[in-house]
Amino acid sequence: MTELAQRLLDLPRSSFATTTGRIDQLIRAGEDVVNLCQGNPDLPTPPHIVEALREEVLDPATHRYPAFSGLLELKAAIAQWYADNYSVRLDPEQEVAILFGAKAGLVEISQCFLNPGDVCLMPDPAFPDYWAGVVLARAHMHTVPLRRENNFLPDYAALDPAVCDRAKLMFLNYPNNPTSVTAPVEFYEDTVRFAAKHKVIVASDFAYAALGFDGQAPVSFLQAYGAKEVGVEFISLSKMFNMAGWRIGAVVGNPDVIAAINLIQEHYYVSLPPFIQRAAAAALTGPQDCVHELSKIYEHRRDIFVAGVRAAGWDVEVPRSIFAWLPIPGDGGSVAFADDLLTRAKVAVAPGRWFGKYGEGYVRVSLLAPEDRLREAVARLAEF
Structure with a gap:
């Protein structure tokens, strides 16, 4: 062989x-x-979302190929969800991309922006699938320790400025997997300043959005002023709507990054089945x-x-x-x-x-x- x-x-x-x-x-x-x-x-998955899928599958219009970059109605639903929950405004056409699960986008973004030998700032510990995209891009991971004494948040002041200047991409994930801590908006504001200074693209993994404990909703990276200028955020319907088997997520934020994700997805996936996209829109716009x-x-x-x-x-x-x-x-x-x-x-x-x-x-x-x-x-x- x-x-x-x-x-x-x-x-x-x-x-x-x-x-x-x-x-x-x-x-x-x-x-x-x-x-x-x-x-x-x-x-x-909640019954009203399953029922929405059943109805959409019965519509012959959902049996055809959809637009390569996904249905505008789902993108609009995602934008509205961000507006309702985080007071974040998004342009559905330019600042939202549909993903075959958030995991796919988290691998794709490294391939979009990292060349062989480039540096990616990688939190440690972190979700291991972040590493795959960096490896496929033949890039280098520079570890950013997440320590208990710093509440498992990166200490930007402790990083080597020369390495940061070489970095093109950095990953974040809060609520964090595996440490389970959350990040305040002040941390994200520091992150925006750090990323702007070193010209680093921020990839914020917000997979556990909307699942808040003790009456406190998780904070979105995009709630920090200037966040869309330096990065994007990935969301997943898997956890908050129990739709793990549906394999649907999205990435939102900086329009240049969104365009790159859409481009690579044209070659990898083309687009999710229309009936799943429409049911996902029903989940986001329906009762919460x-x-x-x-x-x-x-x-x-x-x-x-x-x-x-x-x-x-x-x-x-x-x-x-x-x-x-x-x-x-x-x-x-x-x-x-x-x-x-x-x-x-x-x-x-x-x-x-x-x-x-x-x-x-x-x-x-x-x-x-x-x-x-x-x-x-x-x-x-x-x-x-």
């Missing part, structure tokens, strides 16, 4: 896929595994009670989990999103700890090391599991 291209050989391998295979093996062997490893919503209710469900799950592990003597910060970021006891390493936990207690969590060097010493726990399974996990963790 012909050898694969080097760019594919260099792609990071998914530890999540390997662990999922092991979990499946244990389940097939009759073991009861509580899987808190992945961020895969366990609740169904389902989103608020989902936030309450996740907040309740968080409270159950935190109370349980604290009662067991585990020092845990209160999560601000759908993950808990737990410091591990001892010094054996997060991968060994997670492996031991799965082997002995049959609870699956994600080692912090999977998210980068500075993720070591932690494990990430997903709260996307029914309440009874979270209680079972707490009991097993306490015994473990």
Whole structure:
């Protein structure tokens, strides 16, 4: 067989896929595994969105190829959603691009703006899929540590100015995966000033938008003055509407970046099925009670989990999103700890090391599991 291209050989391998295979093996062997490893919503898509999809599928007009860059009605719905929730004004035609899930756009943006040898500022820990686009672009990742003492926010003053001047792109993600912290608007204002000074494009991953806890809605990067001049923001319908299997997201903001994303997508994807786009528009413009209710469900799950592990003597910060970021006891390493936990207690969590060097010493726990399974996990963790 012909050898694969080097760019594919260099792609990071998914530890999540390997662990999922092991979990499946244990389940097939009759073991009861509580899987808190992945961020895969366990609740169904709200009925009114499913019904909207059913109606759109029955419309023959949705059986044809749509416009390459997506339906204007969905872009307008996204713009209206931003106006309603964040008081951010967007031009639907110039400042919104439709994505085959936010993940696709987060890989594409590196290929749009990074040449071989260019520098990308990469938070650590971070969602591992950010790395793939940088690798495919043959660019270089410069680590930006996210430390507990700085509330897991980048410390721009600690970065080498010479490296920052060479950088073309930087990733951010708040509410953060895996640390679960949120960012205030003041941080984003600092980010805009930093990006403008060093001429860096900001790629803000806002995958957990609208899922706010304790009565506090997450802040959008675009709420900072001048944000559209330096970057874009990625949103996903996967978490806030339980539409993970629908694979639909968007990127909004700087029109030059949006044009580049649309260009590369013409060659990769062309466009999402029209019936999915129309149903997504219905989700964004329809009743938002389902989103608020989902936030309450996740907040309740968080409270159950935190109370349980604290009662067991585990020092845990209160999560601000759908993950808990737990410091591990001892010094054996997060991968060994997670492996031991799965082997002995049959609870699956994600080692912090999977998210980068500075993720070591932690494990990430997903709260996307029914309440009874979270209680079972707490009991097993306490015994473990």
